[in-house]
Amino acid sequence: MAAKSKLDLKKEQVLQAASEVFSRFGFEKTTLDDIGQRAGLNKASLYYYFKNKEEIFIAVVLHETKAFMNDLQVQSLEIFDVHQQINFFLTERIRRYGEVIHLTRLSIDHLQKLEPMFDKVYEETKKQETDFLKSLLKRGHFHLPDTPELVAERLFQLSDSVKHDCIRNAGRFVSGEINFSLAIAQMEFWVKVILK
Numbered sequence: 001m002a003a004k005s006k007l008d009l010k011k012e013q014v015l016q017a018a019s020e021v022f023s024r025f026g027f028e029k030t031t032l033d034d035i036g037q038r039a040g041l042n043k044a045s046l047y048y049y050f051k052n053k054e055e056i057f058i059a060v061v062l063h064e065t066k067a068f069m070n071d072l073q074v075q076s077l078e079i080f081d082v083h084q085q086i087n088f089f090l091t092e093r094i095r096r097y098g099e100v101i102h103l104t105r106l107s108i109d110h111l112q113k114l115e116p117m118f119d120k121v122y123e124e125t126k127k128q129e130t131d132f133l134k135s136l137l138k139r140g141h142f143h144l145p146d147t148p149e150l151v152a153e154r155l156f157q158l159s160d161s162v163k164h165d166c167i168r169n170a171g172r173f174v175s176g177e178i179n180f181s182l183a184i185a186q187m188e189f190w191v192k193v194i195l196k
Contacts, residue, residue, distance in 0.1 A: 062121045066125065
């Protein structure tokens with residue numbers, strides 16, 4: 001494995017600092033000055049690595065999402081029953097989304113504004129997640145309504161759908177955190193139905 005460049009190391013330092021600041025102050029109250037101060041850089045230096053606060057936020061989310069997905073896969077495989085592994089994986093990814101919104105105190109308005117930028121995070125993790133689900137489906141020897149590839153894709157889409165439905169139902173002007181318990185319960189129901 002090649003050694004990381006100075007640029008990569010500095011970007012990681014900025015992302016670590018930004019993660020800490022976003023967690024402490026939330027997205028809306030965090031400034032580039034806050035991130036720069038925590039990273040030991042001035043605000044102008046941050047523009048060498050990132051265009052704006054939104055780009056830093058998305059990079060933090062992508063970095064943390066990849067780490068979370070790797071950890072979630074390990075946790076899922078520690079469960080004995082394949083059906084429960086699938087259920088755990090799909091419901092925990094919904095729960096994690098709620099935690100990200102809560103930890104960063106991301107309002108519904110900012111969430112909707114940033115959502116197009118989340119496409120990069122979505123595309124980069126989607127393949128990893130569907131490949132993992134496909135491997136679980138193949139191991140489970142289920143009587144599936146279609147190929148493991150297609151069922152994995154549909155389960156992933158369903159998980160996103162119930163999550164986004166929860167957000168829409170919360171409304172644009174809701175303060176506080178979104179309760180994803182209904183989305184998690186719906187996902188558990190559909191996993192039972194699909195894998196029956």
